[in-house]
Amino acid sequence: MARPSLQALEVFLAVARLGSFRRAAATRGVTPSALSHLIRGLEEGLDVRLFHRTSRSVALTEAGRLLLERIGSPLDQVGAAIDRVGSLRDEPAGTLRINAPRIVAELVFEPIVARFLAAYPKIRLEVVTTDGLVDIVGEGFDAGIRRDRRLAPGMIAVPVGPARRFAVVAAPSYMEGREPPRTLADLQAHLCIERRFPNGSRYAWEFAKDGEAVEVEVTGPLVVDETRLMLRAALDGVGIGFMFEELVAHHLAAGRLLRFLEDWCPVAPRFHLFYSGRRQVPPPLRALIEFLKCAGPST
Helix, strand or coil: CCCCCHHHHHHHHHHHHHCCHHHHHHHHCCCHHHHHHHHHHHHHHHCCCCEEECCCCEEECHHHHHHHHHHHHHHHHHHHHHHHHHHHHHCCCEEEEEEECHHHHHHHHCCCHHHHHHHCCCEEEEEEECCCCCCCCCCCCCEEEECCCCCCCCEEEEEECCCEEEEEEECHHHHCCCCCCCCHHHHHHCCEEEEECCCCCECCEEEEECCEEEEECCCCCEEECCHHHHHHHHHCCCCEEEEEHHHHHHHHHCCCCEEECHHHCCEECCEEEEEECCCCCCHHHHHHHHHHHHHHHHC
């Protein structure tokens, strides 16, 4: 026995409930002859008659009544589920999972998260911070955010937020009795706060000037894996730190930190939100991308 299609069962349900091929055809947007053809195909596939037909009336057979009892409610649930899924296309809703390094989450999401959730109250935003590289598809994330545009094949990258600069800073207490660094080579004579990546490698400070890019490996008494720890240590006079300018701007303005080598700190590449290009973009992710675009460089 052939397994009937969902369309054939929906047509059967319409005829059974309306008691008329003509009215059922009108609700389905098809001709009565096309609808009758579907019912005949269903009956032939099941090898049983479902309706008694006369020129004036349509009535269910015993087999038809049994089928109606068994499929009526399940088909209604299927229809409701399809309508619910369709509504997600019109109004973004559901869980949106984003992976980002801790500092990126702070710089990108802190300024916009409240406004984004207010604009899309049916979205549940889940931000997971991980400084190491993550397989966003394999780990069940909708998207990730990184500073590096080098992505796995099949990924789409969208720039988010403004271009940012790094800053070389130290507390006045650390600089007492020390000569300020005026060249990159001078950093070797100073205590610097190092940064370690999750894979164990240490971050080389990135500088550029007049088209020349230079990476400097620094040393010092402290190695951290989190920018906020570096900032706290710099404020406490542990050594020289290297971090995003906007994190230290108010400390510089207040005199709690001093800045050095500013001419070697150009604008860094923007952060990029990336997601798989091999599947349809979920409505919540599409909403976030458009929101970040509209937020502009001040994000």
